[in-house]
Amino acid sequence: TFNGDTAAANALDDYEEGSFTATCGNGVTLHSNVNQCSYIKVGRVVTVRGQIRINSDSNSSYLFINNLPFNNYDSDGEDSSLSIGAVRIWDFDINSETINPICMAVGSNSNLEFWFNRDDTSANRLTADANAYIAFTCTYFAA
Numbered sequence: 001t002f003n004g005d006t007a008a009a010n011a012l013d014d015y016e017e018g019s020f021t022a023t024c025g026n027g028v029t030l031h032s033n034v035n036q037c038s039y040i041k042v043g044r045v046v047t048v049r050g051q052i053r054i055n056s057d058s059n060s061s062y063l064f065i066n067n068l069p070f071n072n073y074d075s076d077g078e079d080s081s082l083s084i085g086a087v088r089i090w091d092f093d094i095n096s097e098t099i100n101p102i103c104m105a106v107g108s109n110s111n112l113e114f115w116f117n118r119d120d121t122s123a124n125r126l127t128a129d130a131n132a133y134i135a136f137t138c139t140y141f142a143a
Contacts, residue, residue, distance in 0.1 A: 016041045018069065022050065025066040025111070027058030028128040039069045044142045046070050048112065051135040057128035064125075065112040070142035074108040082106045085138025087114065092132040101126055105140035112138060 017040045022030060030052050037050025048068060074081035085103040094101070097118040104113045114126040114134065126134075 014041065014043050020067065020069050022052050022065045023067050024052075024054075024128070025064055026061035026128075027056070028061050028063060029055040029058075031055045034133070037065075041070065041142065044073065045139060046142050047137065047139040049135075049137040051133060053133050054128050054130055057130045060127040060129070062125040063114045063128040063134070066110065068105070068110040068112055068140075071108060071110050072105040073141040073143040074106075079106060081108075081141070083138060083140035085112075085136055088135040090133040090135075091129075092134070093129050094126070095124070097121070101134075103136045103138045105138055108143065112136070 017038070019036055019038045022035045022037050024030060034051060034053035037048060039046055039048045046069065052065070054063070072081055072083070083105045087101040087103050089101055094116060095118065098116045099119055101114060101116045104115055105111070106113070115123050116126050117123045
């Protein structure tokens with residue numbers, strides 16, 4: 001109950017929190033002692049956060065986590081499902097034109113992609129960099 005309200009319509013019907021061991025695609029591997037991430041799900045709203053450390057960059061392949069705990073919801077395919085999150089990088093070799101790295105959940109999948117914006121030009125995917133750290137928080141809607 002909240003302030004005496006016991007109506008079923010106002011009750012929280014889905015709450016979950018937990019952890020997951022992040023894995024990456026494209027042959028990128030993570031250090032096993034820096035790959036635990038956490039999530040909280042309230043209804044369809046999911047927030048993931050954590051820090052990972054890249055072990056092998058697989059010849060500088062694109063970096064993305066491929067096992068979010070819930071698939072992102074994509075209702076119309078026109079990027080209305082796009083969710084952007086905050087990123088902190090450390091010991092990362094990045095392009096000198098980089099303004100800000102971001103993480104992004106988009107499409108009907110369980111991927112968290114990492115991108116960087118550049119000054120007065122396009123955005124690019126962030127490539128993995130061996131032994132670099134990346135911390136993130138992103139909120140998205142589950143399918």
